[in-house]
Amino acid sequence: MLSYILKRLVYMIPTLIGMSIISFAIIQLPPGDYLTSLMSTLADGGAPIDAATVERLRSQYGLDQPIWLQYGKWMAGILFRGDFGFSFEWNQPVAEVIWSRMGSTLALSFAALLFVWAVSLPIGIYSAVRRHSVGDYVFTFLGFIGLAVPNFIFALTLMYVSFRVFGQSVGGLYSPEYVDAPWSWAKLWDLIMHLWIPIIVIGTSGTAAMIRILRANLTDELAKPYVTTARAKGLPEYKVIVKYPVRIALNPFVSAIGWVLPELVSGVTITAIVLNLPTAGPLLLRALVAQDMYLAGSFILLLSVLTLAGMLVSDILLALLDPRIRFN
Amino acid sequence: MDSPILSVEDLSLDFHLRTHILHAVRNVSFDLYRGRTLALVGESGSGKSVTARALLRIVDRPGQMVGGRILLRTDHIELDLAPLAANSREVRAVRGARIGLIFQEPMASLSPVHTIGSQIDEMLRLHAGLDKKAARARTIELLGQVEIPNPAEMADRYTFEFSGGMRQRAMIAMALACNPDVLIADEPTTALDVTTQAEILDLIKRLQVERGMAMLLITHDMGVVAEVADDVAVMRFGKIVEQGSVDDIFHAPRHPYTKRLLASTLKLEQAAEVRAGQRGEPGPILTIRNLAKTYGGAKGFLGTSKFAVKAVDDVSLTLNAGENLGIVGESGSGKTTLGRLILRTVEPSSGQVLYKDRQGRDVDVTALSKSGLRKFHADVRLIFQDPFASLNPRMTIGQIVGDPLVVAGGHTARQIQEKVAELLGLVGLDPAVMERYPHAFSGGQRQRIGIARALALDPRVVIADEATSALDVSIRSQILDLLLDIQQRLDLSFIFISHDISVVRYFCDRVAVMHRGKVVEVGPADKICTAPDADYTRALISAVPNPDPRHKRMLHRTRFNPDLQPTA
Numbered sequence: 051m052l053s054y055i056l057k058r059l060v061y062m063i064p065t066l067i068g069m070s071i072i073s074f075a076i077i078q079l080p081p082g083d084y085l086t087s088l089m090s091t092l093a094d095g096g097a098p099i100d101a102a103t104v105e106r107l108r109s110q111y112g113l114d115q116p117i118w119l120q121y122g123k124w125m126a127g128i129l130f131r132g133d134f135g136f137s138f139e140w141n142q143p144v145a146e147v148i149w150s151r152m153g154s155t156l157a158l159s160f161a162a163l164l165f166v167w168a169v170s171l172p173i174g175i176y177s178a179v180r181r182h183s184v185g186d187y188v189f190t191f192l193g194f195i196g197l198a199v200p201n202f203i204f205a206l207t208l209m210y211v212s213f214r215v216f217g218q219s220v221g222g223l224y225s226p227e228y229v230d231a232p233w234s235w236a237k238l239w240d241l242i243m244h245l246w247i248p249i250i251v252i253g254t255s256g257t258a259a260m261i262r263i264l265r266a267n268l269t270d271e272l273a274k275p276y277v278t279t280a281r282a283k284g285l286p287e288y289k290v291i292v293k294y295p296v297r298i299a300l301n302p303f304v305s306a307i308g309w310v311l312p313e314l315v316s317g318v319t320i321t322a323i324v325l326n327l328p329t330a331g332p333l334l335l336r337a338l339v340a341q342d343m344y345l346a347g348s349f350i351l352l353l354s355v356l357t358l359a360g361m362l363v364s365d366i367l368l369a370l371l372d373p374r375i376r377f378n
Numbered sequence: 379m380d381s382p383i384l385s386v387e388d389l390s391l392d393f394h395l396r397t398h399i400l401h402a403v404r405n406v407s408f409d410l411y412r413g414r415t416l417a418l419v420g421e422s423g424s425g426k427s428v429t430a431r432a433l434l435r436i437v438d439r440p441g442q443m444v445g446g447r448i449l450l451r452t453d454h455i456e457l458d459l460a461p462l463a464a465n466s467r468e469v470r471a472v473r474g475a476r477i478g479l480i481f482q483e484p485m486a487s488l489s490p491v492h493t494i495g496s497q498i499d500e501m502l503r504l505h506a507g508l509d510k511k512a513a514r515a516r517t518i519e520l521l522g523q524v525e526i527p528n529p530a531e532m533a534d535r536y537t538f539e540f541s542g543g544m545r546q547r548a549m550i551a552m553a554l555a556c557n558p559d560v561l562i563a564d565e566p567t568t569a570l571d572v573t574t575q576a577e578i579l580d581l582i583k584r585l586q587v588e589r590g591m592a593m594l595l596i597t598h599d600m601g602v603v604a605e606v607a608d609d610v611a612v613m614r615f616g617k618i619v620e621q622g623s624v625d626d627i628f629h630a631p632r633h634p635y636t637k638r639l640l641a642s643t644l645k646l647e648q649a650a651e652v653r654a655g656q657r658g659e660p661g662p663i664l665t666i667r668n669l670a671k672t673y674g675g676a677k678g679f680l681g682t683s684k685f686a687v688k689a690v691d692d693v694s695l696t697l698n699a700g701e702n703l704g705i706v707g708e709s710g711s712g713k714t715t716l717g718r719l720i721l722r723t724v725e726p727s728s729g730q731v732l733y734k735d736r737q738g739r740d741v742d743v744t745a746l747s748k749s750g751l752r753k754f755h756a757d758v759r760l761i762f763q764d765p766f767a768s769l770n771p772r773m774t775i776g777q778i779v780g781d782p783l784v785v786a787g788g789h790t791a792r793q794i795q796e797k798v799a800e801l802l803g804l805v806g807l808d809p810a811v812m813e814r815y816p817h818a819f820s821g822g823q824r825q826r827i828g829i830a831r832a833l834a835l836d837p838r839v840v841i842a843d844e845a846t847s848a849l850d851v852s853i854r855s856q857i858l859d860l861l862l863d864i865q866q867r868l869d870l871s872f873i874f875i876s877h878d879i880s881v882v883r884y885f886c887d888r889v890a891v892m893h894r895g896k897v898v899e900v901g902p903a904d905k906i907c908t909a910p911d912a913d914y915t916r917a918l919i920s921a922v923p924n925p926d927p928r929h930k931r932m933l934h935r936t937r938f939n940p941d942l943q944p945t946a
Contacts, residue, residue: 273438275487281436283501283552284473287465294489372491373536 051376055366062358069358073350074121077343083113084138084341111138124344128351135344139337144348147333152352154223155329158248165253166260167303174264175296181269189261196258201321205251209325218243221326248325252318256306263302271295297371304371307364312357381451382409383592384433384477384560389446389460391425391432391616402441403429403616410560410592415583417595417607417624419639421850422821425616426596430562433594434473435464452476452559475505478553480582482565484545488537494521495533498552505556520551524581542709543574547581554585561586564596571708571877576921576935579606598850600643601880601923604628605930612636624927642852643925646880649903650862662734663871664697664758664839669719669729671712689715691895693729697839702865702872704886704903706879708918712895713875717841720873721758722751733758736838756786759832763844765824769816775802775827776812782834801830804867805860822853826860833864841873846881858885879922883907891915 085104092099108114112123127133134144177186209220219225223244228237271277272295280290319331330349337346369376391403403425410416420426431437433448448459450472462469473479481487489497495517502513514533521529524547537545546566553561563582567575583606586593595607603610603624610627612620612635620633631637671690690712697703707713718724720731722743731743733754743754759782762768769778779801780794789797799809805826816824825845832840842861846854858881864870876882882889882903889906891899891914899912910916913936920935 275481275483276489278431278436278438279479279481279487279549279552280489282434282473282479284470284475284504285500286470294492298489298491374490374538377536377538 051369054369054376055362058362058365062362065358066355069354070125070351071121073347073354074117074124076350077338077341077347078117080341082341083108084111084343085113087339087341088138111136124347128348134348137337137342137345139340139342139345144345147345148330148348148352151328151330151333154327155331156356158245158252158327158329161245161249162253162256163306165249166256166306169253170257170260170264171303174261175268175291177261177265178268178272178299179291181265186265193258193261196254197262199254201251201255201318202324204254205247205321205324208247208251212247220244220247223328248321248327251321251325256313260302260306264299267299267302268295271299300371301368304364304367307367308357308361312353380412382411383451384410385447385449385451386429386433387447387449389429389432389448390444391428391437392442392444394440394442401616403432405446406613406616406618407446408611408618408621410594412559412592413587413590414608415586415593415595415606416609416611417597417603418611418613419597419600419603420613421598421639421852423615424613426613427564429613430479430564430594430596433459433560433562434477434479435459435462435469436473437464450476450560471505474501474553474558475556476558477560477562478556478558480546480549480553480561480563480566482568484542484549484569487549488545490537493534493536494540494548498533498548498555501552501555516555517551520555521548523554523585524548524551526551542570543578546570546574546578550578550582550585554589557589558591560592560594562594562596565598566595567602568597568599572879572923573708573918573921575602575923579923582606599923600628600640600851600925604925604927605923607927612639628925628927638852640925642855645855646851646858646884647925648883650858650884661699662696663699664720664734664873665730665732666693666695666697666720667730667732669693669716669731670727671715671719671724672727688895690719690726693892693895693897695890695897695900697871697873699734699838699871700865700869701888702874702886704882704889705873705875705892706877706882706889706918707892708877710894711892713877713892714843716892717760717843717873717875720841721755721760722746756782756835757837758839758841759835759837761825761828761832761840761842761845763847765821765828765848768828769824771816774813774815775819778816778827779812779830779834782831786835797834798830801833802827804833804864805830820853821849822857825849825853825857829857829861829864833868836868838869839871839873841875843875844877845874847876847878854881855884861885879907879919891918 085108089099089104112120115123124135127135132145134148136142137144137147140147173189177189180186212218213220222229223241224237225240225244228240231237272291274295277290277295280294281287285293319335321327322329322331323335330353334346334349336342337349385407386409387407389403389406390401393400393402406425406429408416408418418426418429428437428441432443435443437443443460446460450457450459457468457472459469459472488494495514498517498520499510499513502508502516503510506513506516508516518529518533521533526532526544526547532540532544537548540548550566561582566582567578570578579602582593585591595603597603607624610620610622610624611618612627612633614635620627620631620636627636628640631640669690670688670692673687673689693712693716695703705713705716715724719726719729720743722731726744729744733741733743735741735757741750741754743751746754773781776795776798780798783789783794783797795812798812802809802811807823807826807830811819816827819827825848828845840861845861846857849857861872862885865872872885874882874885886903888900889903890897891906891910891912893914899906899910899915901911906915907919910919917936920931922931924931
């Protein structure tokens with residue numbers, strides 16, 4: 051087991067190097083650089099800057115150097131000094147901009163993952179065991195709605211409802227009076243009251259998908275002979291189901307750890323903008339639009355690392371769960 | 379004889395299907411006695427398995443018990459299981475504790491993610507109320523009783539680390555864990571090799587006698603019945619058509635169905651009549667020289683590494699024109715790989731396959747280019763084992779049978795249709811079935827379709843890989859007769875790969891016996907099946923159940939030196 055984890059860690063190194071190159075290449079892809087977009091923004095605002103200033107800035111930021119050199123400097127900074135570069139747009143080091151956003155992104159992903167698990171496990175089991183019952187059809191119907199409704203519409207609806215019905219401040223993670231306040235029980239409560247909307251919005255489609263996956267997997271497993279064996283042993287029915295087929299149908303649950311994070315960043319950017327969430331998605335979008343290359347690159351890189359870490363965790367859990375994976 | 383320990387009276391089961399109600403079991407009655415074995419015999423779909431499950435009340439939906447009584451008499455109490463709710467406490471107390479169950483599929487009937495030991499422990503803790511430690515001690519004792527080596531260590535292993543025979547032993551240990559009064563064995567050896575089957579049947583029989591259990595043995599194999607059973611009940615279409623002692627059933631059958639069933643079994647006990655004297659033009663059509671296939675074990679500095687598996691090891695054979703060559707062996711003997719190597723769907727590691735083509739030229743198959751191989755594949759065709767998996771469910775029968783012609787090219791749609799109609803006629807199907815899809819056909823009919831497809835390009839050699847293994851015994855002899863009939867009409871040679879000795883004896887002129895990748899013996903079918911030279915062949919032949927209760931063969935079988943057998 052230990053050698054398995056070590057092997058996986060070693061395999062991650064080339065993947066990471068590849069990812070860093072790709073993330074750097076991607077942010078270089080659009081024509082021009084940060085200064086061209088800055089110039090056009092300033093020109094639109096009626097205050098063009100002269101070419102000499104631009105050239106001076108360009109050499110100051112190192113934008114006139116060859117790409118591989120820029121990449122080398124960037125990577126060296128990250129590896130040896132933990133320095134992710136400088137964000138042109140925010141005028142501060144990338145690291146400072148990123149960490150606050152990354153924390154809330156992680157917290158939100160984790161909460162959404164817990165929500166997905168907590169809701170889809172019992173419903174999935176129920177739907178598979180009582181297939182074609184009224185309850186199954188109701189959950190299936192709701193599940194398809196959850197899959198089909200665009201997240202941002204769902205978010206807007208929930209915000210409207212919670213504002214009209216509960217009179218609650220919506221959007222963001224805190225009410226205005228708590229944003230800069232020190233931590234307190236009241237602030238925590240405020241956070242929880244704000245969190246439920248994004249969690250439901252972000253988690254719903256994942257939950258719906260997971261219910262379908264679990265239902266399909268479990269339906270297959272329920273027909274396997276080992277279930278009959280368990281029944282023939284004289285086990286009570288709930289134990290037959292939970293101990294044997296559910297255990298085996300659980301694999302996609304664990305794999306979910308791997309995809310929930312990238313999903314949260316790339317898939318729910320619009321939701322995050324609608325809900326005014328301080329997650330990575332909107333920031334990444336803005337950085338890309340403004341060609342704030344070090345910020346965007348660092349974001350993509352960090353997300354890749356986190357995704358890889360998520361995959362690793364899910365693979366390790368899978369190996370713990372299923373000896374067939376462990377031994378092959 | 380004392381009173382029966384379990385009596386089934388007028389048991390009826392219905393399946394509520396979408397369009398109609400299927401009466402799967404109708405008014406079935408039988409008694410089980412301590413120390414005696416009742417064999418419930420029937421072909422697929424006869425309702426024998428679902429009857430067995432009904433005794434434990436584990437009939438899956440949409441099956442439903444609609445009548446009858448299941449009387450279990452233990453400790454001087456008579457308990458009727460039929461009126462109880464399927465998951466009631468009383469029924470659960472019977473399952474496993476009073477009635478044990480062994481299944482057909484040792485591969486699938488144990489959980490893949492729990493250790494063997496924990497699955498047996500569970501049973502003991504549930505019914506015998508043992509604590510964790512006592513349960514494990516008893517589990518290890520049980521695994522020892524079913525002759526699993528190193529039981530203490532093996533208890534902590536997972537299912538996939540056990541071979542098929544070992545899994546079935548573990549399954550038996552589990553079924554017997556709580557000393558049940560009745561043991562139900564549902565096709566316990568169908569998925570196993572003959573030598574393993576003989577060992578497992580021995581073991582079950584011995585444990586049954588030791589413990590004085592009653593046994594209900596469900597099987598389709600009349601040979602197994604003759605070897606093991608005391609009484610026999612023959613089932614067909616959900617009814618018991620005949621019931622009696624094993625001797626009566628085998629030597630004085632009354633019901634026509636029983637007679638037919640026995641006849642088709644006994645028919646396969648000798649060579650087919652049509653085959654006698656039939657010889658094509660002499661001379662080999664396929665020559666296999668030193669063919670070998672090694673899997674894994676990339677070559678290191680010092681030749682092959684020790685992890686290499688020799689699936690086929692230095693095999694040399696010839697197939698004469700018009701001849702039926704049988705290749706027999708147990709699972710893992712390399713017989714299927716050999717068939718694929720001949721077709722070069724798997725590339726040989728070394729060796730040669732020489733084919734004499736229609737013009738009488740020798741073609742080196744192992745050196746053929748892609749287009750040459752295509753031509754070779756038109757002459758040498760394959761029939762598959764699984765009639766259900768080998769036909770594409772989304773293609774009509776016409777498309778399936780005509781497919782090789784389409785692939786070969788150069789035929790108009792009309793020509794193809796005519797050819798398909800001719801082929802279907804040849805295999806005994808109405809050409810009108812062309813428009814239908816495979817799901818509308820039974821296993822035997824599907825195998826006929828598969829044969830028609832193999833014949834589409836007028837092949838000269840057909841390789842049949844376990845072509846009749848998935849079929850019931852009566853259908854099996856029909857298909858073999860069909861193949862022999864086709865052989866008479868078309869100029870064909872067969873390579874018949876099978877684990878079933880009786881099929882090979884019926885069908886083949888010469889037989890090659892494979893063991894662990896090597897051919898241990900080649901000779902005329904009669905000689906191999908009656909007086910083989912090699913020790914392994916002798917052990918193999920003697921393990922085949924004899925469908926005559928007066929001459930039980932298995933009990934006197936020769937055992938092959940186990941040191942030379944693959945470790946489980």
